[in-house]
Amino acid sequence: MATAINAELGPGWWRIAYRRTMNLKLPWIPVFIMLILLVCAGFSPLVAPHDPTEINILNGKLAPGENLSYPLGTDILGRDMLSRLIYGARTTVFISLVALGTGAVVGTAVGLVAGFREGWFDAITMRTADAALGFPTILVAMVIVVIMGAGIESIILAVVLTVWARFARMIRGDVLSIKDMDFVVAAKIAGVSMPIIIWRHIFPNTVNTLMIITSLQVGQVVLLEASLSFLGLGLPVGDPAWGIMVSEGKAVILEVWWLSLFPGIAITVVVLAFNYFGDWMRDALDPKLRRL
Amino acid sequence: MQRYILVRLLQGVVTLLVLSMAVFISSHLTGDPALFLLGAEGTQEDYEQLKKNIGLDKPIPVQYLVFLGNVVQGDFGTSPITGQSARDTLMERLPATLELAGVAFLLTLIVGIPLGVLSAVKRDTIFDHIGKFFAVLGIAAPSFWVAIMLILLFGAILGWLPTFGRGGISHYILPAFVLSWGGMAGIVRLVRSSMLDVLDTEYVKFARVKGLPERMVVYKHALKNAVIPALTFSGLTLAGLLNGSVAIEVVFAWPGIGRLLLQGITQRDFPIIQATVLAAGLFYVVVSLLVDILYAYVNPRIRYE
Numbered sequence: 001m002a003t004a005i006n007a008e009l010g011p012g013w014w015r016i017a018y019r020r021t022m023n024l025k026l027p028w029i030p031v032f033i034m035l036i037l038l039v040c041a042g043f044s045p046l047v048a049p050h051d052p053t054e055i056n057i058l059n060g061k062l063a064p065g066e067n068l069s070y071p072l073g074t075d076i077l078g079r080d081m082l083s084r085l086i087y088g089a090r091t092t093v094f095i096s097l098v099a100l101g102t103g104a105v106v107g108t109a110v111g112l113v114a115g116f117r118e119g120w121f122d123a124i125t126m127r128t129a130d131a132a133l134g135f136p137t138i139l140v141a142m143v144i145v146v147i148m149g150a151g152i153e154s155i156i157l158a159v160v161l162t163v164w165a166r167f168a169r170m171i172r173g174d175v176l177s178i179k180d181m182d183f184v185v186a187a188k189i190a191g192v193s194m195p196i197i198i199w200r201h202i203f204p205n206t207v208n209t210l211m212i213i214t215s216l217q218v219g220q221v222v223l224l225e226a227s228l229s230f231l232g233l234g235l236p237v238g239d240p241a242w243g244i245m246v247s248e249g250k251a252v253i254l255e256v257w258w259l260s261l262f263p264g265i266a267i268t269v270v271v272l273a274f275n276y277f278g279d280w281m282r283d284a285l286d287p288k289l290r291r292l
Numbered sequence: 293m294q295r296y297i298l299v300r301l302l303q304g305v306v307t308l309l310v311l312s313m314a315v316f317i318s319s320h321l322t323g324d325p326a327l328f329l330l331g332a333e334g335t336q337e338d339y340e341q342l343k344k345n346i347g348l349d350k351p352i353p354v355q356y357l358v359f360l361g362n363v364v365q366g367d368f369g370t371s372p373i374t375g376q377s378a379r380d381t382l383m384e385r386l387p388a389t390l391e392l393a394g395v396a397f398l399l400t401l402i403v404g405i406p407l408g409v410l411s412a413v414k415r416d417t418i419f420d421h422i423g424k425f426f427a428v429l430g431i432a433a434p435s436f437w438v439a440i441m442l443i444l445l446f447g448a449i450l451g452w453l454p455t456f457g458r459g460g461i462s463h464y465i466l467p468a469f470v471l472s473w474g475g476m477a478g479i480v481r482l483v484r485s486s487m488l489d490v491l492d493t494e495y496v497k498f499a500r501v502k503g504l505p506e507r508m509v510v511y512k513h514a515l516k517n518a519v520i521p522a523l524t525f526s527g528l529t530l531a532g533l534l535n536g537s538v539a540i541e542v543v544f545a546w547p548g549i550g551r552l553l554l555q556g557i558t559q560r561d562f563p564i565i566q567a568t569v570l571a572a573g574l575f576y577v578v579v580s581l582l583v584d585i586l587y588a589y590v591n592p593r594i595r596y597e
Contacts, residue, residue, distance in 0.1 A: 264437030271432040
């Protein structure tokens with residue numbers, strides 16, 4: 001089977017695929033960083049050299065490079081920094097994925113219906129979205145934590161409550177310009193029902209916008225998750241999350257500087273990578289949105 | 293214009309009402325306040341009496357209205373932890389936060405605008421690259437981490453600046469810089485791009501052809517028009533300032549309301565939580581309303597929408 005496909009595709013196919021990929025002018029460094037992040041998140045137990053929560057006081061406060069078994073050193077309790085960073089990637093990716101995914105689905109659904117129906121639903125949801133767009137996220141998150149208690153669900157809910165609005169606003173704008181086009185009018189005349197028109201005829205035309213906003217929002221979401229973890233509003237202390245790790249290093253920064261340094265660099269580099277990638281995607285798919 | 297402001301005003305009031313409901317619900321979801329106030333030695337009779345005294349025997353909507361009435365009059369109740377009125381504690385802490393936010397906001401404009409102009413005028417030179425790098429990093433680096441690293445560098449290693457608490461001017465430098473960096477980054481990018489647009493217009497070209505010195509062209513003719521979007525954007529950096537100030541106040545041990553709120557949450561001190569959340573919400577709503585009015589004033593097209 002495999003040989004048959006290879007024979008059919010031949011070396012020419014690979015060359016074309018290679019050239020096409022190169023023509024995309026992908027931002028290679030950000031893509032490479034994102035791949036590392038995803039591998040670390042997906043296969044943390046395989047990639048990490050040690051157990052991230054394994055306490056070994058005798059190995060405590062090893063500086064980076066002091067012992068090659070712990071390349072980035074250990075924390076006060078002797079936990080391996082590199083392994084904690086790798087498991088932290090998993091936390092970051094999981095929370096961002098769930099929160100951003102939920103926000104995108106909710107926001108897109110609201111935006112599609114609001115743009116298509118207009119009227120009171122549009123007015124109410126868009127005014128709410130305006131209010132949610134600018135409102136200080138940390139404040140929202142803190143109120144949620146007071147109601148629901150600290151935890152991963154609170155962080156996710158706080159992120160969803162802030163990101164849905166951007167999706168709703170942009171998708172609605174798209175729908176307004178699409179819904180008077182001939183193919184939508186034709187579908188209406190043919191008697192197609194509203195949900196089907198939205199799903200089959202309008203939604204596919206908003207996918208570009210959806211991808212652009214998602215990629216531009218990832219960095220913000222990662223930062224938000226990190227700040228909430230740092231403030232102790234998210235996962236329990238001791239769990240491997242980058243924000244918590246920075247916070248753990250804060251008190252002992254003079255003595256064990258690497259505790260805060262590395263997770264902070266990890267956050268910055270990941271956010272930078274996603275921001276560059278988002279910019280690239282926006283320019284590639286829709287140069288009109290440059291000012292976003 | 294009036295309709296526009298009215299809609300914005302209504303939106304602000306609704307935002308505050310939702311916020312007040314959220315904090316009201318939060319205090320009711322987490323146990324019986326009467327039981328909490330009574331302590332371990334109270335009898336059933338004391339309990340009923342106390343419930344009546346603080347109005348807990350009434351239906352929930354009535355309780356909410358009573359709560360709202362008190363809040364509007366500035367009465368948030370007494371903190372069970374410190375025994376002080378929550379309003380007094382709030383008033384004690386508020387100036388520190390406002391001062392820090394004010395300094396950070398000024399810094400955003402004073403540093404951000406010239407840096408953006410420099411980036412645009414010296415396009416594709418080392419200045420431009422440094423400006424871009426500064427902006428990109430300001431958006432990506434988490435402020436709480438930058439704060440810790442600056443404390444390590446300027447406080448511990450170099451010993452140049454104080455790293456905690458409120459005091460003389462030197463106490464403001466580190467926290468205000470960290471707090472403003474994110475917004476500054478946005479301003480730099482915005483001023484740079486609108487400056488590039490303006491430098492390309494006919495009237496700037498004419499000013500150059502006329503033989504005006506370059507400095508005159510940039511500062512007298514181009515900057516005025518390039519800076520309008522930045523001024524309106526600066527209102528948006530406000531939410532960022534409020535967001536950032538919680539973590540910054542924690543890291544620099546700044547005695548403001550951000551730290552008060554976090555402390556209130558960890559101690560489950562509801563009067564304090566209610567007072568700080570609503571004060572922050574009010575501050576945000578009022579300032580964004582002012583920004584919207586300013587925006588409509590500067591940009592007449594928006595008034596008639």
